[in-house]
Amino acid sequence: MESRSFYNEILTEHNVSPYHKHDIENPDIVLEGVNPNCGDDIWLKLKCDGDIIADAGFTGDGCAVSQASADIMIGLIIGKKKEEALRLADIFIRMIKGEAREEEIDSLEEASALRDVAHMPARVKCAVLGWHTLEEAFGNN
């Protein structure tokens, strides 16, 4: 059977060598996100400068989809305004549900590499874990 590999290079690289999987000193916001079914467990740590996300990182463990997605997300939101980060989270979550437009998906840059997860119902929760945690961190559910 042909392997419909959503484990593409971008995903595996962010899983094997994550750029942002580390602690943040004196974070302003720390929030844990958990998928009780499969045990994905991340701690999202954000450092803010006014409205801007000055620095961010995550710790924890889980499957490649959850880890790579969180890593890519953090790369995308550092230096952005809170509102912009939330807008991207909204697009990402809609992309995973198969509801985002093409030009919106383009704005997600590397995160668009996870779009095939939309065809894998069992992995949707893994993909959106970091993004949901981000929404929750900003008090936006």
Place this chain on the structure above:
Amino acid sequence: MDGKAFRADFPIFEIEKSMYLDNAATSQKPKCVLEAEYGFYEKMNANPLRGFYPLSVEATKAYEDAREKVRGFINAASVKEIIFTRNTTESINLIAYSYGLNNLCRNDEIVVSITEHHSNLLPWRMVADRTGAKIKYLYPNKEGEFDPAAIDEAITERTKIAAMGQVSNVLGSLNPIDHLIKRVHEVGGVAVIDAAQSAPHMAIDVKKMNPDFLAFSGHKMFGPMGIGVLYGRKELLEAMPPFMEGGEMVDIVRFDYTKYSELPHKFEAGTVNAGGAVGLSAAIDYINKVGFDTMNEIEESLTKRAFEAMKNIPHLHILGGDSAEKHHGIISFTLDDVHPHDVSAILEADGIDVRAGHHCAGPLLEFLGVNSATRLSLMFYNTEEEIDAFTKSVASIRERMGFND
């Protein structure tokens, strides 16, 4: 040696082309079981045990014949000792609510092995919480083996219940239930045996085994989902209050008086799953036709084939016993740096169905020091080609996940 000759008995293999290696979760169903359940609803559907017209009498007979079939299957003394439930979980909850809550009190002890499925663990925690009794865990070594001396020590005069699975759903290990049963009887307690994983693979003789209670599910042994069995010693069941109240479990109900039915119907409130029971009866016929000897020969051969190949895959760690003989068709494993959900997703992409996660045995995984694992579980209808496809796919996973080794 494999199960090719039997695949035609299972209609799903004609339709579903993925390789089904998640048999410990549920077995596939042979055509004779599907036809038996269909045949019940097609030809004799009426509410059993109540109507006096011929159709209901026939439905009752089919249901009670199924009970007799189950009695023979585990060699119980009487059909009064065979209670139909939905599944193993319901069977154990029946014991916990009806026997546990009414017979235990503060300072009593319940001995449970740490390898148990949640369904043979959480009901006992509930009993402990509500009665003030204490849970005492039995720990195996890392291979999943229990030291008989540790069982002797854990079970004391205070032990009222000792609960253990015959075969672990994660490690595939065969537990020393005979020793546990003998020991708990010495101190006057009762033994509860979870036979969910053993009933599909080995003959059970409750007269020889001598448990006080034994539970198993139809769906893991080629029967339909939604029909399970509780065996209980008659003296115990007779003294126990009903688990659920309602229809079909009472003989007399007046304004201020209730007389419950005799065994086994006292424990079967509400309209029963007669179609399921008839399906389970057909499953037992099927097992008897193929024979446990043939099934075991194939399963042992396939387990050995998988085990030997997996042993040689770098970074792969098998949980539990160090030889195929200790696994009884169940091999759980971890792969360094690859989460079990990714392992199973890649296997799925290669057309192979296995289970990943905690396998409803959280405390066991905690004891083994792993968060979750991937599980291969075999049945006699699996083939050598399936095992080879599985081990080939597993061997390719680290590379496909971006590791250079």
